[in-house]
Structures are given as C-alpha cells and as structure tokens.
Amino acid sequence: MTGQPINIPSLTTAWELPGVIxxxxxxxxxxxxxxxxxxxxxxxxxxxxxxxxxxxxxxxxxxxxxxxxxxxxxxxxxxxxxxxxxxxxxxxxxxxxxxxxxxxxxxxxxxxxxxxxxxxxxxxxxxxxxxxxxxxxxxxxxxxxxxxxxxWDHQYPQGETTNQHLAIGVAVSAEHDLVVYGISDYDDGPKRLSRITLHAVTASTGTRQWEKEMDRMDGALLLWTALDIEKDTIVALETASAELSALNLDGTERWKVPRALCPNGGTTLMVDVSAEDGQVYPTPNGDACQNAYDLQTGALKWTFYPPKENAFSFGGRPLIVRGVAYLSNGYLFAVDTRDGKVLARSARSNPRATRRSSTPLLEPGTGNIVQLGEDAVAYRPVR
Missing domain, CATH: 2.40.128.630 (Lipocalin)
Structure with missing residues (x-):
C-alpha cells in the first residue's frame, strides 16, 4: 500500500550508459x-x-x-x-x-x-x-x-459523423489470423458527436469480419483507443473514459471495467494496454499505480502502489518476465504478477523514466532489464 517502507531489496545494476537522449x-x-x-x-x-x-x-x-x-x-x-x-x-x-x-x-x-x-x-x-x-x-x-x-487495404467508409475519421490503434494475432483496428469519428458540425468503433479483418485475406461501436459521447473530440490481443481475447482501453473492455474473437463483449484508473486517477490524454499470461495491464498515462485484471473475468487481481516517496507516474507499459512485472516511474520496480507484491526496486531514480519511452526492454542474450530515461540502465532480473 502507499507509504510502505522503502527498505526493500535493490535491483542489481548490470551496466549504465549516461546521457542517452x-x-x-x-x-x-x-x-x-x-x-x-x-x-x-x-x-x-x-x-x-x-x-x-x-x-x-x-x-x-x-x-x-x-x-x-x-x-x-x-x-x-x-x-x-x-x-x-x-x-x-x-x-x-x-x-x-x-x-x-x-x-x-x-x-x-x-x-x-x-x-x-x-x-x-x-x-x-x-x-x-x-x-x-x-x-x-x-x-x-x-x-x-x-x-x-x-x-489488401481497408479504408473506413463515411460513417455517421461527417467531419473527420481517423484510424487510432491496431493489434494483430498470428494464432487467429486476425487484425483489429480502431476508428475515431468526430464531427465539428451540428451533430457534435464523437465515437470509437473497432473493426476486425482476416489477416491473410483482408476479409472483413465485424464492426463494433465502443464509445460515444457528445462533443467533437478525437477519442483514442489502445488495443492488444492475448489468446482468445481482445482488450481495448479508451482515452476519454479510461474504459477497459474485453471482447471475444467474434466481437461480442466479455466484460467491461468503466474506469480502469488508480484511486483519484484521471490522466487519460494518452493510453496504452497490454495483456500477457492471463492478465491485463492498462496504462492510463499519468496514473501513479498499476492495476492488473484477470483476462477471462475482468476481476481486479491487484493494484501496485509504490512507496509514497516514489509515487510518480507510470507512463510506460510493464515488461513481464518469468512472473515478474517490471514497472518504471523513474524508479524501476519488480513486482510479482501473482499478487502485486514488490520484490525489488532500483536504488536510484532515472529522470524522465516516467513517460512512454520508459517502457522497460529485455536485452537479448543477457536477459537484463533495460530502463530508458536520461540514462540507459540495465538491471539483473530477479528471477
């Protein structure tokens, strides 16, 4: 919970490159x-x-x-x-x-x-x-x-709104021969309507499969969606509402979380989402915690709150390696994916490692966890 003691094990530094822009x-x-x-x-x-x-x-x-x-x-x-x-x-x-x-x-x-x-x-x-x-x-x-x-080529036909429509997110699955992408419609004219629709296409042939409306609101705003596909589930996170949804492969809804934010969270200018090993990790950019949801049911599995002294934004996606989620908010945290308990934390903060560019990377060959901020720093994995 917030305010937990900071005397947790430190990640071991493997190498460091200062001044990486x-x-x-x-x-x-x-x-x-x-x-x-x-x-x-x-x-x-x-x-x-x-x-x-x-x-x-x-x-x-x-x-x-x-x-x-x-x-x-x-x-x-x-x-x-x-x-x-x-x-x-x-x-x-x-x-x-x-x-x-x-x-x-x-x-x-x-x-x-x-x-x-x-x-x-x-x-x-x-x-x-x-x-x-x-x-x-x-x-x-x-x-x-x-x-x-x-x-093949799919360009969105003129929809209910007549002013603008832009493609805003894509995910693929080789296992299911599937491409899913989003379209944002918004109209500055009399209707003043914004909406998001998802579209599914057979990857190998380009055949259209289905279309589904995900979000609709009054006001001409460019809405956004982030998408991922894990096993038999499509997950989507919307900007305006921070609504997290899971769809079956045929486009039917499996579950929905109305606001996948931290308590008192609200920064949804940019969003990202990832699904891995049966859990879903939404990233409403700017939130100072990380939620994990069950892929099949949508139940909240855990919420990781960093120590209050380290309560900065998690802007990047988590990196999942052998049951550990590596999360960057300046500090790099290693969190157990089973229960959200912290296993280790970097000894120091890396300035600017709170943004989308701070999504941790897995270094080929060594298996080190690489964090980008003002410096590039690699840490030994905890497992």
Whole structure:
C-alpha cells in the first residue's frame, strides 16, 4: 500500500550508459543486439553498442523522421523495416545501410498525431500499417525488395459523423489470423458527436469480419483507443473514459471495467494496454499505480502502489518476465504478477523514466532489464 517502507531489496545494476537522449513518446528497441534510441523530438535514430558503451551509428537531423518506436519497426533477419507513422517506409540493410525509401500513397498520409499508438504490426509475413483512415497490409519480402504492392487495404467508409475519421490503434494475432483496428469519428458540425468503433479483418485475406461501436459521447473530440490481443481475447482501453473492455474473437463483449484508473486517477490524454499470461495491464498515462485484471473475468487481481516517496507516474507499459512485472516511474520496480507484491526496486531514480519511452526492454542474450530515461540502465532480473 502507499507509504510502505522503502527498505526493500535493490535491483542489481548490470551496466549504465549516461546521457542517452530519447524522445518521450517513442520507446527504444533492440535490433541485431544493438540498442536503438530515437532522439528527442524524433530528429535522429541512434544505435548503441552496449558492450562498447557508445553510439556506433546515427542517422537523422530531419524533423519527424524517423519515429522508430517499438510499435513501428519490424526486424526481418539482418534488415530493419521502419514506418515513420506518417508517409513513408524505409528499409535498412545489414549494418544499417539504407536500402529503400518507399513513399506511401497520399491518401494514407497522416499529419503527425503521433501519440505512440499508431504504427505497424507483423502478422505472419505481412506488415500491417495503420494509416490515416484505416489499415493496409504489405508482404515483408516485397518491402525488403523495394516494392510497395498492397496485399489488401481497408479504408473506413463515411460513417455517421461527417467531419473527420481517423484510424487510432491496431493489434494483430498470428494464432487467429486476425487484425483489429480502431476508428475515431468526430464531427465539428451540428451533430457534435464523437465515437470509437473497432473493426476486425482476416489477416491473410483482408476479409472483413465485424464492426463494433465502443464509445460515444457528445462533443467533437478525437477519442483514442489502445488495443492488444492475448489468446482468445481482445482488450481495448479508451482515452476519454479510461474504459477497459474485453471482447471475444467474434466481437461480442466479455466484460467491461468503466474506469480502469488508480484511486483519484484521471490522466487519460494518452493510453496504452497490454495483456500477457492471463492478465491485463492498462496504462492510463499519468496514473501513479498499476492495476492488473484477470483476462477471462475482468476481476481486479491487484493494484501496485509504490512507496509514497516514489509515487510518480507510470507512463510506460510493464515488461513481464518469468512472473515478474517490471514497472518504471523513474524508479524501476519488480513486482510479482501473482499478487502485486514488490520484490525489488532500483536504488536510484532515472529522470524522465516516467513517460512512454520508459517502457522497460529485455536485452537479448543477457536477459537484463533495460530502463530508458536520461540514462540507459540495465538491471539483473530477479528471477
């Protein structure tokens, strides 16, 4: 509970790289055993050789390109496919040599909303991109060869509102051959209506499966949704209400939590959600606790409250490793996923590690837990 003693075991530091500059909304990622970070305001992409403790490659100084968030890159062998979440795909070969720059059709171009929830997902040999008003699928071998030939394309038809409609979240499941994406409708005209709908598509063929309205409210607001798929369950977290929902694969509702916030929480400008090992972890960015819900029933399993001296926001998604949730709010906490009890905590706080970019990473090979803030710090896992 809040105010618990701070004399809990400390995580063991494996290595530290001071002064790593990272955009607050774009999580870093590993590719070919190098740590890639996105420069502040997305001006450059850096590759860090962790063993050598230095930047070994950098590209950029072009505003808004690349984004390189964890949701918008695909590692394809030695190559990297990067979607800038706006208007282009770039294909990087071995040693990060630029192989292709592919410009998307004008109808797909976004205007840089960039809350970190747009992006690209891999399902089988397909790269599924969330574009301005829907989703499009390309074969990864085609992209690697420099060909921009869509396998299928779904652009949202004109809906009940007539002013704006934007695609706002995507999740995929290779097991179920499924793509689910969200659409936000909002109308500045006489109706003054906003709503969110979810849409399901068969990944391999592009066949439409179902559509479901998730949220509706008066007022012309750009609503947002975050999505994930775990086993036979689709989970969705909405911005305006912080409503957490679980759907069956056919789109029918399984359960709903009206407000998946901490007590006295209320910051829902950005949202994220993840489902893993039978539990759901909503992240209404800015909340100073972490809830865990049962995937099948929606029952609240536990709430982790950091010590009151460390009660800062959890902005990133938890990293789940061998029954431990690693949570970053400046400090990095190791929490038992069975009951929410704290197992260990970093000895010091890492400034700026309260944002979406502080989502912890698993270091390939070593299994270390990497936290990004003003510094990059790796810790030994507790299990």
């Amino acid at each position: 990272q955009d607050p909304l774009a999580p870093a990622f590993f590719h070919n055993n190098r740590l890639f970070t996105v420069g502040y305001n997305e001006t450059n992409l850096n590759a860090i050789d962790v063993a050598a403790r230095k930047v070994t490659w950098s590209y950029g100084d072009i505003p808004n390109v690349p984004v390189g968030s964890g949701a918008s890159v695909i590692s394809a062998g030695q190559s990297l496919i990067e979607y800038n979440e706006g208007d282009r795909i770039r294909v990087w070969g071995p040693d990060m040599t630029l192989q292709h720059t592919l410009t998307l059709p004008a109808a797909y171009h976004k205007k840089g909303i960039r809350w970190g929830l747009e992006g690209m997902r891999q399902v089988g040999d397909l790269a599924v991109l969330l574009v301005k008003e829907g989703v499009v699928a390309y074969r990864i071998p085609d992209l690697l060869a420099g060909r921009l030939d869509p396998v």
